[in-house]
Every structure is written in structure tokens, then in C-alpha cells.
Amino acid sequence: MAMTRDQINEKVKETLMDALGVDDDEVTDDATLMGDLGAESIDFLDIVFRLEKAFGIKIPREELFPAENLLNDSAYVDHGKLTGAGLERLKSQMPHVDFTEFEKDPDLNKMPDLFRVNSIVTYIENKVNAA
């Protein structure tokens, strides 16, 4: 069943409110999961479970939040920054994320800012409407 972006947006926000115990006015499109909404590593798994249930889809491990496995590879990380190859790889793994800002300075410390509410909505939109 096709869903509009608004419908998906609303359901994703409800999911995040439940998983992270935040209020609806905090879950803005641009809010970062870790910085703004206080998500910790275990919350990402919780969010994936809840999204699977809410949308009746299967979210393969490391597809929505794939950054972790990349960080342990020296070809992709150099002096605390992603290398060109690392950035390309991350971009191909996360087509649902907007890299415009991050690309200017791919500092690992700024990676948490990549995970925003609207990137989840885009991911789900691609997934639901491709099915």
C-alpha cells in the first residue's frame, strides 16, 4: 500500500516519541537523533524494531544506520576524518541521508548529525513505496 510522505512522517514521529520518550514538538524534521533527541546506541536498535512493526517492513541490519562497520576500516578513516573513499562508501550505503553539510568537513565527531528525523522518513518512503 502506497503511503504519502506526510503519513510516513507522522508515523515515524510517533515511533520516535515512543522509543526516545520525547515530545512531539521536539521531533522536528531537522532534529538529530543523538544531539537533539538524546538517542544512545541501544535506541537505534529499538527504533529499527519499532519501525519494522509500525510499517510492516524488514529493515536489514546496518541499512538504516550503517556507520559503525565503516569506522573500523583504515581505508575509510584517517586522522579522525572520513577519507574520500569512506565518504563515497557511506553515501552509497545511505542514499536517504543529506550529506551537503557533512561533506565540507567529514569529521567523525560530526557523524551523529547525519542521523536526522527526515532521513528516516526518506528511508521508509523509499522502502514502502518500492515494495
Next chain:
Amino acid sequence: MRWIWIDKFVEFESGKRAVAIKNVSLAEEYLHDHYPGYPFMPASLLIEAMAQTAGILVGQARGFQEKVILAKVSRAQFYDLARPGDQLILEARLETITPEAAIICGTIRCREKLIGQISLMFSHIDKNLAGQEFPQENFVFNNEQFINLLRSYEAEKP
């Protein structure tokens, strides 16, 4: 031996649900301080009782091969106090289990009344944190005493 905070299981459906009992007794010392003259079980210990009920349900579902740790208390709401003399009925239902983690929803009843609702998330720790390994000895299910205890009950079954 690990600290065991539930008295017994009264129902156990592998991979689905478990019901355990915890009797609240003034013989337990913490009640003397919480609070003097008005004893009741702290919410943290109600959560612990649910975590043990649910943790064993989750562990058993994978043959006690995983290191199961409590990763998140997603919800804990209480509607009444658990006081000395009460018998708590803790029911945990397994909502989701995957190679990495499990989610359970639980209720606590006493005097035929719902007194608490708790949702917990458990992590299979070896499957998370980028494959980092953890020592065996810190984990309840890999503790020989715990498994032997279970076996001794199994052996006594009619």
C-alpha cells in the same frame, strides 16, 4: 550464586511468555529502610523482578547460549505500592526477538489488581558493539550454578 529476586515460575511458555511470583516479606531488610514505618518495595526492585522474569524468558528462548543484558527500560509505570505480605504476579510477554536483541512487555499484578506495566529491551551483547567479546563469568546464564539449579528442578519433574 547470582542474586535471584523472584521466587518461582508458575507458567513458562518457551519463546512466548513467563509468569513468576515474588513474595514481598518484611523479613527482607531493604523494607526496613524503605521506609521506616511505611515499608513498600522500591520501583527499581519491581523493575529488577521483571528484568529477571523476562531475562530468563529471553535467555531460554536461545538455549541460554546468548549473554543477555538489560539494555533499556522503555516504560515503567506503577499504579499502586507493593507492600509486605503482598504476592506479586509478574507476567512477561516476548514481543520481538532477533539475533541482536529482544523486547518484552510485562505486567505486575497483586491483590488481583494491575499495579505496574514495564517494557524492557535486552541485548544479546556479543552480537552488538561491533563484535566485541565479553567474558563468560559475568553473565548469569553462563554461570554453572545457575544452569545446575535449573537442571536439578528438571530432574525432579514427575
